[in-house]
Amino acid sequence: MTIRSVQGWSLIEKEETDSTNEDVKKLPPGSDKTAVCACIQTGGHGRMGRRWISPAGNLYVSLCLEKIPPAQAGIYSFLAAVALMQAIEKLCPGLQMHCKWPNDLLINGKKVTGILLETDGVDRLIVGIGVNLIPIDESRLLYPVTSLRQEGFDVDKTDLLEALLESFGQWQIRLKTQGKEPVLSAWKRKACGIGGSVTVNLPDRQLRGTFYGLDQDGCFLLNKEGEILKITAGDIFFGRTEKN
Numbered sequence: 001m002t003i004r005s006v007q008g009w010s011l012i013e014k015e016e017t018d019s020t021n022e023d024v025k026k027l028p029p030g031s032d033k034t035a036v037c038a039c040i041q042t043g044g045h046g047r048m049g050r051r052w053i054s055p056a057g058n059l060y061v062s063l064c065l066e067k068i069p070p071a072q073a074g075i076y077s078f079l080a081a082v083a084l085m086q087a088i089e090k091l092c093p094g095l096q097m098h099c100k101w102p103n104d105l106l107i108n109g110k111k112v113t114g115i116l117l118e119t120d121g122v123d124r125l126i127v128g129i130g131v132n133l134i135p136i137d138e139s140r141l142l143y144p145v146t147s148l149r150q151e152g153f154d155v156d157k158t159d160l161l162e163a164l165l166e167s168f169g170q171w172q173i174r175l176k177t178q179g180k181e182p183v184l185s186a187w188k189r190k191a192c193g194i195g196g197s198v199t200v201n202l203p204d205r206q207l208r209g210t211f212y213g214l215d216q217d218g219c220f221l222l223n224k225e226g227e228i229l230k231i232t233a234g235d236i237f238f239g240r241t242e243k244n
């Protein structure tokens with residue numbers, strides 16, 4: 001394990017761990033602006049308790065943020081997506097990416113990154129980020145996936161991490177000085193599917209309608225036959241697919 005300072009963050013680098021999110025949960029109090037990254041995760045996890053396949057070669061990093069006002073925690077989902085997109089764009093000029101609610105980044109409709117926000121139950125927000133740099137086995141996944149290499153870009157993991165930490169810090173400053181609006185506007189500019197048909201899978205049911213937009217907190221607004229429903233958590237599928 002090594003520790004070094006990168007773009008104002010204290011970066012802990014590991015060869016192997018179960019999950020970098022779990023590592024951040026175990027950091028001592030006063031670890032704001034600490035990041036943990038690992039080459040391999042043996043227990044990487046994603047949203048809805050799913051597994052995050054974590055072989056060597058991809059980026060796995062979790063950021064520790066402390067003393068975030070509870071009302072601001074949710075916006076970090078969008079801030080992380082916007083910061084990550086900016087970092088990837090810096091290293092992959094010309095690459096077209098889109099945001100999928102709440103915080104996936106897609107290339108040609110295929111998922112290339114995953115972001116998982118968790119809290120430790122006290123005052124710590126953990127922002128876990130995975131980026132596919134190399135192809136992964138997609139046979140058992142819910143969504144089509146891709147990697148930066150498959151899209152024609154061989155990205156150095158260290159360069160991407162540095163660019164991410166830099167842009168994340170810059171967006172944090174923007175959030176503090178200008179509020180949530182610039183974050184949500186940047187997200188919406190790159191959003192896919194607004195105005196189009198969507199299927200929303202909730203834990204207990206499925207809803208169909210059109211993607212109306214986001215509210216001021218980033219909740220997903222579904223237009224279901226003229227009624228606007230606010231969705232705080234769920235899986236979105238574009239189109240009126242029958243199979244999901």
Ligand code: BTN
Pocket residue numbers: 018019020021022041043044045046047048050052059060061062113114115116128129130131
């Ligand atoms: C998702 O799309 O479901 C979110 C995936 C988040 C994966 C990252 S990899 C680094 C961090 N450690 C984890 O165990 N999960 C997150």
